[in-house]
Amino acid sequence: MPTLIHFRKNCIGCNSCVEHAPEHWKIAGQDGKSDLQGGEEKNGVFVKKIHASEKGANELAARDCPVKIIKVFK
């Protein structure tokens, strides 16, 4: 299963990832940064396994993130 990784502390809240994959990303009300929905935190980095069918949309999110803090691994 592919793995999504989010280095959340550097998020600038641009909403691009939400537009690409709204089932995985949501802007948090309290600080305006994006939350990886269902992500598990490890030392401030959020990690989540996704289905292969969800990889494409998240690769676009990673590509278009202006601060390059989304990674998608096989």
Ligand code: SF4
């Ligand atoms: S695209 Fe990147 S900077 Fe923009 S909200 Fe998503 S994670 Fe944050």
